Amino acid sequence: MLRLNVGMKSSEGDGDAGTLGIGALAARFGLATHVLRHWEAMGLLHPARDAGGRRRYGADDLTRVATILVLKEAGLGLNTIRVLSATADRATRHEILHPTAEELRSRIAAAQASLELIEGGLNCEYEDVTQCPGYRRLIAERITERITERSDPRSPAGEPVAEAVAPA
Structure with missing residues (x-):
């Protein structure tokens, strides 16, 4: 049972046994109350209401807010989170998450390359970093790359791809 009524107004703490008001829930996660209202308007949260019409959040709502926050930290947008929450179908989940996973892999590869350079x-x-073998290798690779005008059928949306060009 969730009880957080120490020094809070009744509209923020325990009004109904085991529930929280919007202020208490927002404070628990470091959110503004308008964020929770927005999530409710988007269909991500479905709080119960007390006799006075005030939102009451239970244990399932805490889990839901934590889940939303974790998915947002993973890079998913609220619309994607809403769609994911509406489906239990594994194939649909994979279809939704696959592009995000690919984008993350690409960003991780770029971050790894940046870390390698740093x-x-x-x-x-060497005193002059331009004389370092690793730096010289990276610069030589960049010089020999070029963006081609042809589209690679493997690239998404027919985007141009980088292609190594042998030095003349």
């Missing part, structure tokens, strides 16, 4: 600069023994 660490190369930190570990370089």
